Amino acid sequence: MTPLRLLAAVTASPRLLGARPRTPAAPVRVPPVSLSGAGGTAPAPDRPGPRARLRAWAELLRVSALFTVPGDALAGAAAAGLRPGRGTALAVGASLCLYEAGMALNDWADREEDGVDRPHRPIPSGRVAPGAALAAAGTLTAAGLALAARAGRPALAVASGLAATVWAYDLHLKHTRLGPAAMAAARTLDLLLGATATAATTATAVTTATASASAPAAAARPARVRAPAAALPSALALGAHTYAVTAVSRHETQGGSTTAPLAALAGVAALGTAVLRGRPAPWEPPCPHAAAGGLLLTAFTGAYLRTSATPLLHATLNPSPPLTQRAVGGGIRAMIPLQAALAARAGSPLNGLAVMGLVPLARALARKVSPT
16 A cells, blocks of 8 residues: 555544544434515414403403493482482493493404504504404493393383494494594483483382382372483583593594693583582482582582693693593593582482592502503
8 A cells, every 4th residue: 555545544534543433413403483474384472361361351441441430320310319229230230331342342443543553552462353352342232231121121222322322433423523422422321321220220119119018108108200301411511521521532642632622621611610500400309418518519529620620731731642641531530520529419429429439449540551
């Protein structure tokens, strides 16, 4: 063997150099990577936990605004000269269901618009499916009508009008000039629902008690129940406030409107003055604590003006989207002291105190979930 061939053989043989032969490494498996438009298998997205899903639905339904609803029924019962009872509770349940149905339907109808202006909302962000929101709206509407039906046919008729108004507003009227009027009509009907349901169940209870009682006992009972139409002035007052807040809310994403918050500010001031100057209806029994009732009426009205007027003034001076949204949120929260003031004005300060007890709850929840 020539020296060149011997050198080549030594170099090619690891054993001749004193080294161990290398063992071929096991093949490494690389998981497929998903590239947009390049095929591959995409990793399954992490499903949100129960807490995340609960928060998404809380945002969709705007649960912090729920506390503005029970006061409608209580103020309606007070305006009709009636004590809260079974019908009032049914009206509260029906109102809550129909209110939440409107919230779910609102986001379903605005899903494309929210995708541009509010991509963080539950539907455009993908946290709530559009079909689930629409199904929730239908289910809640049916539940609200079922609860109203248990209070009697008159309550069902009012609730049906309320449900039709809610669906018409969310699906079409909100983007027209009739939007604020439709929302005001919904709140007006909601207060009348409380008066109607309370009156219907009270009338049934009085009739049953009169039929089973002795003649002297029956004579001591009230001869008739006041018509729910007596609550119309209070309902119109609440509707006027709702109209003003809705008119401002039409500019909360872009801002730039000074006219809407200024007009709402004037309307709130006029409404507060009217509530303070108003007197209970002539048929209203005198309040056993008239002085305390007057003080509560003043306090409730002051709370209403402070809650709604201050953010409206800020939005008038600087109509930016954040301040406009804050004015809308203040207007929503101001419904609670307004309902309390209307109840006290009707001679039921205890109903007003019960309504005002919802303010701390609404304020605490509003820090976690926006009412707008």
